[in-house]
Amino acid sequence: MRGERGLLIVISGPSGAGKSTVIAALMRRRDDIRFSVSATTRPPRPGEVDGKDYFFKTREQFARMIAEDAFLEHAEYVGNCYGTPAEAVQRQLDEGYHVLLDIEVQGAAQVLAKRPDAVSVFLAPPSMAELERRLRGRGTDAEEKIAGRLETARAECARARDYTYIVVNDDAEKAAGELDAIITAQLCRSELRNHFILEGDRSI
Amino acid sequence: MRGERGLLIVISGPSGAGKSTVIAALMRRRDDIRFSVSATTRPPRPGEVDGKDYFFKTREQFARMIAEDAFLEHAEYVGNCYGTPAEAVQRQLDEGYHVLLDIEVQGAAQVLAKRPDAVSVFLAPPSMAELERRLRGRGTDAEEKIAGRLETARAECARARDYTYIVVNDDAEKAAGELDAIITAQLCRSELRNHFILEGDRSI
Numbered sequence: 138m139r140g141e142r143g144l145l146i147v148i149s150g151p152s153g154a155g156k157s158t159v160i161a162a163l164m165r166r167r168d169d170i171r172f173s174v175s176a177t178t179r180p181p182r183p184g185e186v187d188g189k190d191y192f193f194k195t196r197e198q199f200a201r202m203i204a205e206d207a208f209l210e211h212a213e214y215v216g217n218c219y220g221t222p223a224e225a226v227q228r229q230l231d232e233g234y235h236v237l238l239d240i241e242v243q244g245a246a247q248v249l250a251k252r253p254d255a256v257s258v259f260l261a262p263p264s265m266a267e268l269e270r271r272l273r274g275r276g277t278d279a280e281e282k283i284a285g286r287l288e289t290a291r292a293e294c295a296r297a298r299d300y301t302y303i304v305v306n307d308d309a310e311k312a313a314g315e316l317d318a319i320i321t322a323q324l325c326r327s328e329l330r331n332h333f334i335l336e337g338d339r340s341i
Numbered sequence: 342m343r344g345e346r347g348l349l350i351v352i353s354g355p356s357g358a359g360k361s362t363v364i365a366a367l368m369r370r371r372d373d374i375r376f377s378v379s380a381t382t383r384p385p386r387p388g389e390v391d392g393k394d395y396f397f398k399t400r401e402q403f404a405r406m407i408a409e410d411a412f413l414e415h416a417e418y419v420g421n422c423y424g425t426p427a428e429a430v431q432r433q434l435d436e437g438y439h440v441l442l443d444i445e446v447q448g449a450a451q452v453l454a455k456r457p458d459a460v461s462v463f464l465a466p467p468s469m470a471e472l473e474r475r476l477r478g479r480g481t482d483a484e485e486k487i488a489g490r491l492e493t494a495r496a497e498c499a500r501a502r503d504y505t506y507i508v509v510n511d512d513a514e515k516a517a518g519e520l521d522a523i524i525t526a527q528l529c530r531s532e533l534r535n536h537f538i539l540e541g542d543r544s545i
Contacts, residue, residue, distance in 0.1 A: 259531070302526065303534040315529050322506065322526035325519050327463070330507040 143169070143235040144323055145226065145252055147300075148316075149245045150260030151290030153271045155306045156239060159260060162313035167320065171234040173226050176202065179217040192222060210240065210247035221248070235320060242296045249299075256323050258316065259300040263307040265291065347373070347439040348527055349430065349456055351504075352520075353449045354464030355494030357475045359510045360443060363464060366517035371524065375438040377430050380406065383421040396426060414444065414451035425452070439524060446500045453503075460527050462520065463504035467511040469495065 150156045164170060176192040178199050187193045194202070199218045202208060211220030221238060229236045238248060238255075249255055262268035268290055272283050297303050302319050306312040323329075354360045368374060380396040382403050391397050398406070403422045406412060415424030425442060433440045442452060442459075453459055466472035472494055476487050501507050506523050510516040527533075 258529075297534075298531050300531050302529040303531045304529055305534075315525055318522035318525035319529060321519055321522035325462075325506040325508055325523060327502050327504050327507045330501075330509075 141233055143230040143233050144320060145230060145236050145255040147238045147240060147245045147248050147255050147257045148260060149240060149242050149293065151262065151268065151293045152286050153268045153290065154260045154262045155309055156260050158309045159306055159312045159316065160237065160239065162309050163316045166313060166317045169235055171229045171236055173221050173236050173238050176220045176222050177217060209251055210244040212244055242293050246299065256319065257300040258302045258304055258319060259297040260312065261294060261297055261303055261305050263305055345437055347434040347437050348524060349434060349440050349459040351442045351444060351449045351452050351459050351461045352464060353444060353446050353497065355466065355472065355497045356490050357472045357494065358464045358466045359513055360464050362513045363510055363516045363520065364441065364443065366513050367520045370517060370521045373439055375433050375440055377425050377440050377442050380424045380426050381421055413455055414448040416448055446497050460523065461504040462506045462508055462523060463501040464516065465498060465501055465507055465509050467509055
């Protein structure tokens with residue numbers, strides 16, 4: 138339990154932007170960040186723990202949660218439903234942790250519509266040429282798959298201006314430092330500190 | 342000459358908030374910040390250099406600059422006029438430096454009205470009690486003067502919510518770190534990075 142309410146942080150970025158590396162570097166810098174646990178209708182895989190890896194739900198339970206507006210965002214992906222349960226996120230925020238939602242652009246737009254107080258960050262590759270180089274560099278994907286990923290990335294990057302911040306990942310540690318600075322700065326925003334001033338006024 | 346346009350940063354805070362210590366600590370962290378040089382009708386003191394310490398102006402010159410809307414803000418103080426010349430600030434911003442205006446709340450309001458793109462930071466003492474302790478700790482001021490300073494500080498702190506950010510100075514290095522983070526975060530704001538995305542689009 139920390140002192141103040143945490144920040145809800147939405148981070149998006151195309152495949153190949155290096156999101157997981159940057160997030161890992163950010164987690165080494167700050168111990169006040171938690172990931173949200175998603176709900177899914179996908180059956181648990183061996184070793185997956187309910188409430189830790191996912192909240193495992195039946196189709197009926199998931200549909201009821203949608204009806205009850207219990208998700209910050211939800212989507213269907215290759216036949217399974219995935220969603221971010223608002224209540225679990227709120228619990229972590231109330232405990233004073235910043236909650237990181239690593240989410241694609243459509244889901245991010247849903248979250249930002251429901252939670253205009255969320256901090257949104259788009260993690261961008263230095264250029265499309267560099268993104269292509271990185272995707273090819275993996276050496277695992279067929280040409281067709283790479284072309285598809287690049288097309289998706291292009292569409293996602295076109296929505297980067299919908300985010301409050303754009304962090305360009307030309308160096309993972311530098312990008313993590315910028316994310317770290319964004320969190321520190323957001324915590325200094327005056328609308329979050331009004332209580333301080335009011336208390337200050339009273340203390341005179 | 343640096344790559345991008347710099348940020349205009351307005352910082353205010355009551356006497357005793359520790360502004361000069363925090364700013365000095367910030368300048369040790371970043372070499373991309375410059376102070377603005379004020380214009381004044383006050384005569385130069387021995388050793389003061391025109392264009393470095395101040396732009397020294399006659400009353401007539403100063404009045405003409407006001408008429409030409411050449412100041413971001415100006416005020417009269419114990420019989421002399423002081424002002425921040427917009428052109429000199431703009432030159433530094435265009436060279437890519439962030440320009441710090443250390444300015445009281447009325448002047449800050451003038452600047453923010455003219456330059457809504459400016460980043461505004463209020464440096465606050467941890468509490469009024471602590472501010473009083475600091476002002477008394479100097480041991481140099483008469484009781485009456487301290488009471489006056491506290492009254493002014495109270496009025497200034499009541500306007501802290503007009504600033505985008507509030508940095509609480511309970512520790513000068515921590516406060517400087519927060520200012521540093523605010524600058525880093527502001528540089529990541531998507532409205533400043535649109536050109537990147539547009540170039541990204543074109544580069545495909």
